[in-house]
Amino acid sequence: MPELPDIAVYGEALTREIAGAVLQRVRILNPFLLRTAVPPIAAAEGRRVAGIERLGKRVVLALDAAAGGEPWFLVIHLMIAGRLRWLAAHAKPPGKIALEAMDPGGIDVLSCDLAAFTQRLASENHTLKRALTNPRLFSGIGNAYGDEILHRARLSPVTLTRALDAEATRRLFEAARAALVEWTERLRGEAAAHGGWPDKVTAFHPAMAVHGRYGQPCPVCGSPVQRIVHADNETNYCARCQTGGKLLADRALSRLLKASWPKHIDDID
Numbered sequence: 001m002p003e004l005p006d007i008a009v010y011g012e013a014l015t016r017e018i019a020g021a022v023l024q025r026v027r028i029l030n031p032f033l034l035r036t037a038v039p040p041i042a043a044a045e046g047r048r049v050a051g052i053e054r055l056g057k058r059v060v061l062a063l064d065a066a067a068g069g070e071p072w073f074l075v076i077h078l079m080i081a082g083r084l085r086w087l088a089a090h091a092k093p094p095g096k097i098a099l100e101a102m103d104p105g106g107i108d109v110l111s112c113d114l115a116a117f118t119q120r121l122a123s124e125n126h127t128l129k130r131a132l133t134n135p136r137l138f139s140g141i142g143n144a145y146g147d148e149i150l151h152r153a154r155l156s157p158v159t160l161t162r163a164l165d166a167e168a169t170r171r172l173f174e175a176a177r178a179a180l181v182e183w184t185e186r187l188r189g190e191a192a193a194h195g196g197w198p199d200k201v202t203a204f205h206p207a208m209a210v211h212g213r214y215g216q217p218c219p220v221c222g223s224p225v226q227r228i229v230h231a232d233n234e235t236n237y238c239a240r241c242q243t244g245g246k247l248l249a250d251r252a253l254s255r256l257l258k259a260s261w262p263k264h265i266d267d268i269d
């Protein structure tokens with residue numbers, strides 16, 4: 001699933017490729033892609049692309065106004081599969097394109113202020129990891145950047161949102177913004193090194209601090225990265241940096257190990 005840095009870099013690549021160009025033709029390969037019947041999509045043809053914007057997880061193509069009319073916007077949601085492909089002119093499009101889900105309405109941490117972030121975070125009492133990655137609360141943060149943000153903020157993934165004090169909330173807000181900005185810059189640099197188009201959108205990246213790095217040393221303190229296994233993914237964290245050394249019970253594993261389950265990072269390093 002694309003997260004905010006991926007979308008930002010797509011927007012920049014699109015700006016380089018098509019800003020100022022005239023949209024010649026729109027072909028809809030999957031009928032579920034098109035959400036608006038009026039005006040007809042073909043009426044967008046012949047308009048100039050004035051600019052590319054990002055709206056949460058959506059890429060927006062702003063089109064010039066036709067004579068006497070209003071500017072138009074083509075809004076592309078990258079959905080679950082999350083890849084935007086760039087093909088040479090007249091290349092055959094890929095056959096299978098997966099689509100899912102409407103925009104769930106989360107706010108964008110790069111454009112909201114601390115007050116809005118705080119209000120959104122406390123709107124439901126969930127663990128920090130669940131709240132950050134809930135697309136109804138926040139836009140563009142998935143499992144990968146959720147782990148990275150919490151590590152940067154030095155906060156436990158299982159702390160409850162309503163238990164967070166003002167100082168920790170500010171730290172989380174600043175960590176979220178810093179992580180997303182830093183990763184956007186990193187992915188931008190990598191796209192530039194690969195001909196300008198971000199072709200490598202992956203859930204794991206070797207430069208991540210904890211996400212996907214179970215058992216490897218935390219880049220801050222050197223302790224092995226820990227994990228909590230969920231049904232369809234896992235949370236990675238550093239016990240020394242984020243939980244005061246406490247190992248969070250992984251339900252399956254702790255049941256298996258019962259009494260021998262280590263409770264503190266010092267018991268295993």
Ligand SMILES: [Zn+2]
Nearest residue numbers: 218221238241
């Ligand atoms: Zn650490």
